[in-house]
Amino acid sequence: xxxxxxxxxxxxxxxxxxxxxxxxxxxxxxxxxxxxxxxxxxxxxxxxxxxxxxxxxxxxxxxxxxxxxxxxxxxxxxxxxxxxxxxxxxxxxxxxxxxxxxxxxxxxxxxxxxxxxxxxxxxxxxxxxxxxxxxxxxxxxxxxxxxxxxxxxxxxxxxxxxxxxxxxxxxxxxxxxxxxxxxxxxxxxxxxxxxxxxxxxxxxx
Ligand code: 3PG
Numbered sequence: 001x002x003x004x005x006x007x008x009x010x011x012x013x014x015x016x017x018x019x020x021x022x023x024x025x026x027x028x029x030x031x032x033x034x035x036x037x038x039x040x041x042x043x044x045x046x047x048x049x050x051x052x053x054x055x056x057x058x059x060x061x062x063x064x065x066x067x068x069x070x071x072x073x074x075x076x077x078x079x080x081x082x083x084x085x086x087x088x089x090x091x092x093x094x095x096x097x098x099x100x101x102x103x104x105x106x107x108x109x110x111x112x113x114x115x116x117x118x119x120x121x122x123x124x125x126x127x128x129x130x131x132x133x134x135x136x137x138x139x140x141x142x143x144x145x146x147x148x149x150x151x152x153x154x155x156x157x158x159x160x161x162x163x164x165x166x167x168x169x170x171x172x173x174x175x176x177x178x179x180x181x182x183x184x185x186x187x188x189x190x191x192x193x194x195x196x197x198x199x200x201x202x203x204x205x
Contacts, residue, residue, distance in 0.1 A: 035203030056082025131157030
């Protein structure tokens with residue numbers, strides 16, 4: 001199964017920077033309950049792989065994946081932790097080979113026509129578009145779609161609950177992601193009520 005298929009039911013994907021493995025399962029349960037079926041844990045903290053492992057084990061209905069992939073060894077770590085997909089802000093041939101070797105649904109990153117074309121040669125039509133707002137936002141995605149009609153985008157970076165709506169209305173946008181669903185202070189305070197409210201609002205988009 002490729003990432004397009006795996007994430008087909010997920011229109012909003014929380015992109016989470018998690019420091020607290022003990023909060024991973026309660027957060028994933030709350031998000032699933034709120035209607036979000038996939039979660040991306042960024043490999044930017046020491047706790048990230050442990051969080052993925054705990055969610056994969058205890059909340060099997062949540063599709064958990066890893067973000068911020070930047071070297072091939074991380075595919076092995078993510079697979080061993082039970083992660084079901086991987087996302088990178090960019091791409092390289094060795095990342096594409098590693099994704100294939102690990103049979104890992106992978107969303108590589110692209111923000112230019114050349115990058116989208118290079119990834120198409122590898123069979124990728126779904127690309128992460130990061131940092132979305134700084135890279136031209138929805139207008140840039142729509143402009144790229146003219147000559148690149150098959151491309152589907154997973155924008156992240158600077159997206160908010162308000163801007164997510166406009167992105168999702170565009171047929172080129174498969175799903176949107178971001179950290180607006182998991183503000184640092186709410187994570188630090190383990191504020192499940194407030195986090196669930198943000199997730200419900202996003203699921204309703
Ligand atoms: C990512 O890795 O996709 C981004 O860090 C998410 O961007 P945001 O924090 O601006 O939502």
